[in-house]
Amino acid sequence: xxxxxxxxxxxxxxxxxxxxxxxxxxxxxxxxxxxxxxxxxxxxxxxxxxxxxxxxxxxxxxxxxxxxxxxxxxxxxxxxxxxxxxxxxxxxxxxxxxxxxxxxxxxxxxxxxxxxxxxxxxxxxxxxxxxxxxxxxxxxxxxxxxxxxxxxxxxxxxxxxxxxxxxxxxxxxxxxxxxxxxxxxxxxxxxxxxxxxxxxxxxxxxxxxxxxxxxxxxxxxxxxxxxxxxxxxxxxxxxxxxxxxxxxxxxxxxxxxxxxxxxxxxxxxxxxxxxxxxxxxxxxxxxxxxxxxxxxxxxxxxxxxxxxxxxxxxxxxxxxxxxxxxxxxxxxxxxxxxxxxxxxxxxxxxxxxxxxxxxxxxxxxxxxxxxxxxxxxxxxxxxxxxxxxxxxxxxxxxxxxxxxxxxxxxxxxxxxxxxxxxxxxxxxxxxxxxxxxxxxxxxxxxxxxxxxxxxxxxxxxxxxxxxxxxxxxxxxxxxxxxxxxxxxxxxxxxxxxxxxxxxxxxxxxxxxxxxxxxxxxxxxxxxxxxxxxxxxxxxxxxxxxxxxx
Numbered sequence: 001x002x003x004x005x006x007x008x009x010x011x012x013x014x015x016x017x018x019x020x021x022x023x024x025x026x027x028x029x030x031x032x033x034x035x036x037x038x039x040x041x042x043x044x045x046x047x048x049x050x051x052x053x054x055x056x057x058x059x060x061x062x063x064x065x066x067x068x069x070x071x072x073x074x075x076x077x078x079x080x081x082x083x084x085x086x087x088x089x090x091x092x093x094x095x096x097x098x099x100x101x102x103x104x105x106x107x108x109x110x111x112x113x114x115x116x117x118x119x120x121x122x123x124x125x126x127x128x129x130x131x132x133x134x135x136x137x138x139x140x141x142x143x144x145x146x147x148x149x150x151x152x153x154x155x156x157x158x159x160x161x162x163x164x165x166x167x168x169x170x171x172x173x174x175x176x177x178x179x180x181x182x183x184x185x186x187x188x189x190x191x192x193x194x195x196x197x198x199x200x201x202x203x204x205x206x207x208x209x210x211x212x213x214x215x216x217x218x219x220x221x222x223x224x225x226x227x228x229x230x231x232x233x234x235x236x237x238x239x240x241x242x243x244x245x246x247x248x249x250x251x252x253x254x255x256x257x258x259x260x261x262x263x264x265x266x267x268x269x270x271x272x273x274x275x276x277x278x279x280x281x282x283x284x285x286x287x288x289x290x291x292x293x294x295x296x297x298x299x300x301x302x303x304x305x306x307x308x309x310x311x312x313x314x315x316x317x318x319x320x321x322x323x324x325x326x327x328x329x330x331x332x333x334x335x336x337x338x339x340x341x342x343x344x345x346x347x348x349x350x351x352x353x354x355x356x357x358x359x360x361x362x363x364x365x366x367x368x369x370x371x372x373x374x375x376x377x378x379x380x381x382x383x384x385x386x387x388x389x390x391x392x393x394x395x396x397x398x399x400x401x402x403x404x405x406x407x408x409x410x411x412x413x414x415x416x417x418x419x420x421x422x423x424x425x426x427x428x429x430x431x432x433x434x435x436x437x438x439x440x441x442x443x444x445x446x447x448x449x450x451x452x453x454x455x456x457x458x459x460x461x462x463x464x465x466x467x468x469x470x471x472x473x474x475x476x477x478x479x480x481x482x483x484x485x486x487x488x489x490x491x492x493x494x495x496x497x498x499x500x501x502x503x504x505x506x507x508x509x510x511x512x513x514x515x516x517x518x519x520x521x522x523x524x525x526x527x528x529x530x531x532x533x534x535x536x537x538x539x540x541x542x543x544x545x546x547x548x549x
Contacts, residue, residue, distance in 0.1 A: 003283050003459075004225065004519050006319075010298050011305030012225025013232075016279075019304070020223055021236055023278050026271045027178075027212035028239035033247045033264040034186075034209055035155075036365055038148045038481070039379055040251040040260060044129045046120040047079050047137055049113035070110050079117075080138035081110040112138065123374065125255040134195050145481045147199060148366065152478030154203035156471050158210025163467015164334070166211075171219045171463070172280040178211025179272045186265030190258045213470055217450050218462050222281040223301070226519045229455070234394040237447045241390065244383035252376045283522075287460055291319045334468055336461055342528045346456050347465065349511050351472040353406065356505025357449050359476030359483075360413050361442040363498040364435065367484055371432045382439045389440040393447045401516040402452040403509060409448060410506035412441035417499030421492050442502075449473075455515040459522045476501070 004012075011017075051068055069077040117137060119130045129136040129144050136144035166174040185205040192198035217236065224232050247264070254260045279301070285294035298319075302309040337347040368378035389409075396405040416438030423430045457465035486493040521527045 010302035013228035014305035016304040029243040032243035047117045148481040150203045151206040154206030156474035158207035159470035162211040162214045167463040181208035183268035190261040222283040241386040248379040350469045352508040354469040354473035355476040358473040360502040363480040385440040386443045389444040407509040409444035414502040
């Protein structure tokens with residue numbers, strides 16, 4: 001007997017599974033609020049050198065500043081430099097006592113701001129860039145971008161740790177660890193008294209939050225039958241979209257970065273309480289030989305779903321036979337993902353695919369400039385486009401399959417990014433439309449990647465495989481903010497990099513096997529019996545029953 005047959009007995013989709021999806025919705029809402037938080041947390045408002053003695057009369061203020069601040073090529077006043085000697089302006093008599101204009105001959109000399117900066121606080125009352133004594137602007141702007149890189153580096157490490165540990169100690173127990181550590185470290189980040197403290201606590205918060213990314217989807221899928229995996233996967237991903245929309249609202253209402261960080265961290269507290277009702281994966285329990293615990297969860301599932309269960313189907317002997325087939329001979333290892341040919345092929349392709357998905361998604365999501373909208377409008381628009389993209393994924397994965405949906409969405413993102421390079425800055429509406437399309441395709445690729453990867457790996461290595469691919473994916477996410485700094489070399493270079501990597505990932509996704517009509521593989525042998533990667537599953541080679549998705 002296989003585990004899928006046990007699910008048929010107790011109900012593979014019913015009130016039990018719906019309650020499980022609802023209980024696991026909170027982590028999915030919190031993840032985008034933390035991952036995309038730098039949009040508001042690290043925003044850099046308009047700023048200029050702090051210059052004492054500015055006239056109170058606003059009609060004279062502009063002329064006074066023009067005499068003291070150099071102009072950028074676009075005609076705006078410099079944010080990072082000031083004249084060592086005030087420059088004479090035509091018909092200007094705005095000199096303070098004891099001041100005189102500098103010489104007009106030759107190129108006027110400039111220097112960095114010696115007394116800090118003055119910030120425009122009309123949009124943000126406080127961000128980490130404007131924090132007193134931090135001033136992450138001008139020469140320090142790289143440190144501002146680096147906060148996102150450190151955060152995603154923490155997610156990268158956490159993906160490895162939680163993927164491995166949850167396969168060894170269970171999904172539910174490690175989800176509790178993720179909740180508690182995210183709450184404590186988030187509070188510590190909000191109370192940071194220095195940039196170093198903030199970076200360390202924020203990096204560790206990323207490590208803790210990685211547990212949500214690794215555990216939630218498999219914990220849902222392992223209680224679902226094949227026919228409802230797609231709808232549940234897409235439904236769960238809509239909570240991510242809800243989180244991105246909620247972030248736009250919370251960011252608009254809370255303009256101080258410390259209170260904003262508290263607002264997105266405190267919901268972890270009720271999440272800890274919700275774990276009382278979250279079930280452990282019975283499939284995982286059987287792989288560990290813990291038959292009695294699996295029996296209790298299966299009985300609870302049958303009771304909530306209103307399914308009468310016979311003594312024979314859930315007897316100790318029947319479950320022991322399933323456990324014998326499922327039991328892991330040795331503890332899972334990342335090396336197991338590369339020991340056999342099919343699994344090695346899947347792992348390498350998924351690593352490339354996940355790098356491209358994360359790299360292009362966060363490259364676009366964290367940069368809302370040049371859209372002709374304020375940051376709140378842009379974030380809301382980028383969040384709203386995720387709704388039709390998820391509907392498109394739902395239809396596409398059911399009819400075109402996972403593989404073509406994954407490759408097509410990545411290709412769409414690459415084409416949208418390429419189109420932005422060809423459209424001039426004067427055509428602002430076209431650039432905005434292409435940016436929104438690119439974000440929509442990137443989100444579609446992200447949604448498909450979670451579902452697709454969960455179905456490719458066997459139960460005994462599913463968390464480990466998700467941990468490895470998420471590790472490489474977060475590497476892409478951590479590099480994306482730093483690549484944005486390349487606009488100083490060539491303005492279009494970051495966009496070209498995001499689009500090129502997305503195109504490479506699209507080609508790689510085509511090399512993966514299709515999983516649309518297959519039950520979840522349970523052992524490494526199930527994966528190895530599949531057909532040659534890149535082609536449709538062959539029924540005669542599959543030890544698992546084929547069902548229509």
